Amino acid sequence: MIRNVMAAAVAAAFAAPAGALAQDSEPTSAAYSAKPLTTEAAFNPAISLILDGKYRHLGKDPESYTIGGFLPPGGGHGEEEGHGLAHGFGPGEKGFGIDESELTISANIDPYFTGYFTAGISGEDEIEIEEAFIQNSGYLPGTTIKFGRFFSAFGYQNEQHAHSWDFVDLPLVHQAFFGGNLADDGLQLRYVAPTPIFLEFGVEGGRGANFPGSEREKNGFNSGAAFVHVGGDVGFSNSYRFGASFRQTRAAERHYEGEGLGLEADPEAEVELLAVESKMWGVDFVWKWALNGDPSKRNFKFQAEYFQSKEDGDLEIVGDPLGAALDDEGAFSSKKKGWYAQAVYQFMPRWRAGVRYDELHSGSFDFVGADGNYTSTDLEQLRSHKPKRTSAMIDFSPSEFSRFRVQFSRDEARFDEKDNQIFVQYIMSLGAHGAHRF
Amino acid sequence: MRLIRTAALAAALCLLPTAAYAKLNVFACVPEWAALAEELGGDKVSIYQATTARQDPHRVEARPSLVARMRTADLMICMGADLEIGWLPVLLQSAGNRKVQRGSPGHLLAAEQVERLEVPDSLDRAQGDQHPLGNPHVQLNPHKVALIAAELSKRLAEIDAENAAYYAERGRDFQARWSAAIERWEAEAAPLEGLRVVPYHKDAVYLIDWLGMVEVMNIEPKPGIPPTAGHLSSLLTRLQPDSADLIIRMAYNDPKAAKWLSERTKIPLVELPFTVGGTKAAKDLFSLFDDTLFRLKKAVNR
Numbered sequence: 001m002i003r004n005v006m007a008a009a010v011a012a013a014f015a016a017p018a019g020a021l022a023q024d025s026e027p028t029s030a031a032y033s034a035k036p037l038t039t040e041a042a043f044n045p046a047i048s049l050i051l052d053g054k055y056r057h058l059g060k061d062p063e064s065y066t067i068g069g070f071l072p073p074g075g076g077h078g079e080e081e082g083h084g085l086a087h088g089f090g091p092g093e094k095g096f097g098i099d100e101s102e103l104t105i106s107a108n109i110d111p112y113f114t115g116y117f118t119a120g121i122s123g124e125d126e127i128e129i130e131e132a133f134i135q136n137s138g139y140l141p142g143t144t145i146k147f148g149r150f151f152s153a154f155g156y157q158n159e160q161h162a163h164s165w166d167f168v169d170l171p172l173v174h175q176a177f178f179g180g181n182l183a184d185d186g187l188q189l190r191y192v193a194p195t196p197i198f199l200e201f202g203v204e205g206g207r208g209a210n211f212p213g214s215e216r217e218k219n220g221f222n223s224g225a226a227f228v229h230v231g232g233d234v235g236f237s238n239s240y241r242f243g244a245s246f247r248q249t250r251a252a253e254r255h256y257e258g259e260g261l262g263l264e265a266d267p268e269a270e271v272e273l274l275a276v277e278s279k280m281w282g283v284d285f286v287w288k289w290a291l292n293g294d295p296s297k298r299n300f301k302f303q304a305e306y307f308q309s310k311e312d313g314d315l316e317i318v319g320d321p322l323g324a325a326l327d328d329e330g331a332f333s334s335k336k337k338g339w340y341a342q343a344v345y346q347f348m349p350r351w352r353a354g355v356r357y358d359e360l361h362s363g364s365f366d367f368v369g370a371d372g373n374y375t376s377t378d379l380e381q382l383r384s385h386k387p388k389r390t391s392a393m394i395d396f397s398p399s400e401f402s403r404f405r406v407q408f409s410r411d412e413a414r415f416d417e418k419d420n421q422i423f424v425q426y427i428m429s430l431g432a433h434g435a436h437r438f
Numbered sequence: 439m440r441l442i443r444t445a446a447l448a449a450a451l452c453l454l455p456t457a458a459y460a461k462l463n464v465f466a467c468v469p470e471w472a473a474l475a476e477e478l479g480g481d482k483v484s485i486y487q488a489t490t491a492r493q494d495p496h497r498v499e500a501r502p503s504l505v506a507r508m509r510t511a512d513l514m515i516c517m518g519a520d521l522e523i524g525w526l527p528v529l530l531q532s533a534g535n536r537k538v539q540r541g542s543p544g545h546l547l548a549a550e551q552v553e554r555l556e557v558p559d560s561l562d563r564a565q566g567d568q569h570p571l572g573n574p575h576v577q578l579n580p581h582k583v584a585l586i587a588a589e590l591s592k593r594l595a596e597i598d599a600e601n602a603a604y605y606a607e608r609g610r611d612f613q614a615r616w617s618a619a620i621e622r623w624e625a626e627a628a629p630l631e632g633l634r635v636v637p638y639h640k641d642a643v644y645l646i647d648w649l650g651m652v653e654v655m656n657i658e659p660k661p662g663i664p665p666t667a668g669h670l671s672s673l674l675t676r677l678q679p680d681s682a683d684l685i686i687r688m689a690y691n692d693p694k695a696a697k698w699l700s701e702r703t704k705i706p707l708v709e710l711p712f713t714v715g716g717t718k719a720a721k722d723l724f725s726l727f728d729d730t731l732f733r734l735k736k737a738v739n740r
Contacts, residue, residue: 111541114531135531137530137531137532137533137534137536137539138533138534138535138536138539139536140534141534141535141536142509142533142534142535143534144531144532144534190532190534191534192505192506192509192532192533192534193509194509194510195506196506196507196510197503197506198502198503198505198506199506200502200505200532229502230502231501231502231503231505231506232502232503232506233501233503236490236492239499239501239502239503240502241502288499288501290499292490292492292493293489293490293492293493293498293499294492294493294494294497294498294690295497295498295499296494296497297692349664349692350664398663399563399566399567399662399663400524400567400662401563433520433523433524433567434524435500435523435524435525435526435527435528436499436500436524436525436528437500437528437532438499438500438501438502438528
């Protein structure tokens with residue numbers, strides 16, 4: 001969540017709750033507030049809108065996009081298998097397009113809570129609530145509590161909104177392991193230790209309805225995550241943050257068509273993954289350099305994350321009565337991993353250049369049907385593969401509120417196919433001046 | 439039961455001395471307010487200065503180390519008026535420290551304690567990065583510093599009531615020395631009145647206002663937007679050698695554009711400390727003004 005709208009909420013010209021109180025009490029305490037304002041309109045929340053437009057030149061048909069060796073994300077809730085399901089999955093459509101306009105509204109609710117709302121309005125007129133949460137900071141010393149829908153703090157990149165990404169698209173690990181940006185409905189608790197070095201612990205728990213989880217229609221938690229962050233400075237010019245995360249979730253049912261998993265013998269078959277236990281580990285690292293800590297002229301940022309996952313459950317194949325009509329079922333077990341590293345350098349004011357390398361390892365997918373009709377070798381989509389992608393970008397920011405970017409990617413996520421992708425993008429920010437996380 | 443009582447007693451004994459002798463933790467966003475906290479808090483406060491004079495305070499990263507320091511602060515003093523808007527809100531929100539949240543005595547925004555210049559009548563980002571609450575760079579008018587010092591003294595006494603008398607005494611002492619210094623500075627600076635200056639950024643307006651100088655234009659085309667080569671050459675035609683007396687560059691500003699312009703127009707260039715630590719001589723608030731005036735007068739031989 002890089003556009004931290006609280007920034008705007010706090011600094012916008014409406015009075016803080018204490019300010020409102022201060023108007024009625026003696027003048028000395030009025031000094032603690034911002035300018036006293038009296039009209040209702042002065043309490044309007046901070047509003048910001050991001051306009052994001054792209055031109056894409058893709059070598060291959062994006063409808064055929066898959067990450068070879070990995071389960072297509074989604075499949076959770078009667079959705080089509082495969083393509084473009086989650087927010088941030090796949091390279092997007094060919095040609096011109098406005099992907100998503102991001103509307104953020106935030107304000108202090110009262111002295112105890114701050115509220116945030118971010119909706120993504122897609123070019124197809126769909127509105128998706130990306131984040132909608134309330135937050136209390138400091139009820140207990142060092143703690144921050146969030147309730148609602150929010151981007152998970154698993155890893156580093158995931159908490160950022162699309163407009164503050166350093167590249168047009170998400171790293172492949174996020175696309176393969178989360179199907180895009182991972183959001184959850186639930187609660188998050190963070191604690192910053194009172195130490196001179198930055199030490200933060202956090203836990204999350206929630207509905208877990210999004211991939212790799214699924215809707216379960218049960219009480220209680222369906223996902224749980226824990227993370228720890230350590231950070232600090234090295235001299236005046238360098239700072240870093242290191243993180244480790246764990247997340248566990250369950251999918252009651254993931255539904256695919258045989259074709260989506262490469263079941264050549266019976267493409268119309270129904271393939272169900274049932275009672276899936278999904279566990280994920282990740283480590284992340286960010287290093288930033290700016291001479292004397294002043295990033296306005298030149299600065300450098302290095303970022304890398306490594307994810308691995310383990311899934312266990314049952315796999316059931318119901319053959320198409322018009323096709324081979326072979327049924328089977330049995331336990332499956334899968335292990336995957338992946339990583340990326342990227343570096344972005346601002347070589348002069350307003351201009352940045354960056355490179356990124358993504359690599360995934362399909363690892364293992366073990367399944368042997370009890371009836372001996374199918375094994376994992378029949379699922380072509382899950383055969384061994386090492387998806388890779390190399391990207392380079394250059395961007396130009398006329399002001400703090402506008403940015404243009406050109407990116408080239410060579411995407412080798414599909415089996416035996418290279419996709420050369422060119423992106424041209426603008427990102428513009430209207431309204432409240434947001435603050436950015438590290 | 440006895441064990442619990444003993445443990446509680448031991449814990450209380452451990453905590454007691456630290457509570458009694460612990461210094462007040464002050465988080466200062468910018469060097470000038472770190473220096474002020476030192477003047478007013480003396481050895482009762484422990485100060486963490488978040489930025490140096492070499493950093494543009496508007497463009498600082500919300501680094502993890504800053505969150506850690508904000509977490510343990512008893513008081514934060516920042517400029518406010520949106521100067522730190524890109525990072526301070528993240529620190530406050532991540533640190534989870536109620537003592538320094540807006541509305542608490544431990545949350546002090548210096549520029550918002552005084553009357554500000556250039557409060558825009560209308561807001562439009564076509565005018566560059568505008569600050570709705572006015573120009574935030576108030577520290578270069580010593581009269582404003584005196585008002586902010588009075589407020590900081592009050593806050594220190596309120597937060598650390600035990601040492602209220604100490605803070606009051608230090609406050610009185612500082613205000614007396616500061617008034618005397620202002621009188622001296624104003625006498626020294628009299629010849630600078632009417633001086634026509636070209637600052638790089640809109641960060642000298644309070645100094646200009648205090649000394650009765652005149653701002654001809656800025657090198658930046660719009661606040662926060664660095665000058666391009668094209669803009670600089672257009673400045674050359676607009677800026678004749680007799681239309682301004684001095685080009686001003688603050689220590690944190692990009693040195694190249696100001697130097698280039700000075701060489702072409704033959705208008706002298708001066709580098710000012712802007713804040714404590716901006717030059718070697720600007721070691722504290724008093725020497726910040728001493729050095730600023732010394733450099734201005736030397737640059738124009740007045």
